[in-house]
């Protein structure tokens with residue numbers, strides 16, 4: 084059993100907003116929660132490159148191609164920052180990849196949906212990155228030092244992601260009827276998955292309370308979701324789009340938007356991997372990893388060879 | 397299949413501009429020094445974040461234990477005479 088005194092001192096540090104660093108004592112459950120959460124976050128950044136990569140070769144202009152490439156490169160970087168933060172908890176990079184490939188580790192289920200049209204790239208940047216930003220801004224204040232520092236860096240880089248997506252939506256919404264319809268269709272398909280990115284309602288969230296107490300999370304799922312909805316609806320209405328939720332209404336009294344019931348069966352199906360995209364995403368990641376193994380082997384051989392030359396010189 | 401090998405862990409420090417100290421910005425994996433430098437450039441300086449990079453193998457860093465280990469830093473507490481506020485200066489004396 085863990086020392087009650089240590090636990091008390093740990094909670095006192097958390098309450099005083101003192102960040103926890105890798106070598107500090109921490110409860111085993113705190114460590115495990117972070118390992119799960121940070122690696123899941125890292126996998127999401129990396130798997131999230133796939134739906135966007137799908138449009139790289141078909142982006143409608145050189146400008147949009149360059150922007151999308153820069154955005155995807157940022158996401159790769161986010162994955163790497165986060166893997167390193169997770170590794171400070173005593174798990175190796177190789178292990179995280181293995182857990183992903185074995186299906187033991189999750190990533191955000193929103194990336195299992197297909198990107199059917201160019202408008203989906205707009206909707207992803209605007210809605211999916213928009214939701215991620217709300218979550219990540221909050222996580223800058225997380226109690227674990229390396230995670231918090233990664234979040235600060237990531238938030239700085241995210242700032243253009245949502246704008247580039249929204250710009251695509253604006254362009255399409257102001258275009259021909261067909262283009263406008265394409266934008267509307269993308270919003271219709273991505274709205275609910277984006278809202279579900281914040282996870283289950285607070286009342287049904289297994290880990291939430293302890294995570295809030297340890298300040299791993301700073302705001303609850305429902306609080307973050309509401310923030311995202313309040314910010315985003317105006318942006319859609321402004322360009323003449325509508326939201327696929329008849330119950331979405333401004334509530335003057337609360338100062339927030341009311342919204343309809345979320346279809347959690349759909350959510351859990353996608354989380355548990357039944358989503359059409361899940362198999363495809365994992366297979367693609369595994370293949371890239373295996374096909375790239377010769378690069379790792381060559382790099383190791385080259386590094387060893389150079390070391391030997393240095394030693395014998 | 398060969399066991400997966402993701403390379404060595406390196407810590408990266410960036411100097412924002414000449415004259416400033418190098419500050420830790422994060423870590424990365426690479427198989428050798430050159431690759432570490434190229435990855436650090438691609439990963440940490442895509443937006444003019446700096447013009448100087450230091451990279452150290454994480455294993456080569458010597459670090460103190462943790463903030464929980466307060467005793468290690470005790471010697472600094474009982475030597476208040478290291479701070480300028482310890483000394484009395486007569487009224488009216490300036491620029492000291």
Ligand SMILES: [Fe+2]
Nearest residue numbers: 128157158161
């Ligand atoms: Fe990201």
Ligand SMILES: [Fe+2]
Nearest residue numbers: 158212241244
């Ligand atoms: Fe992003």
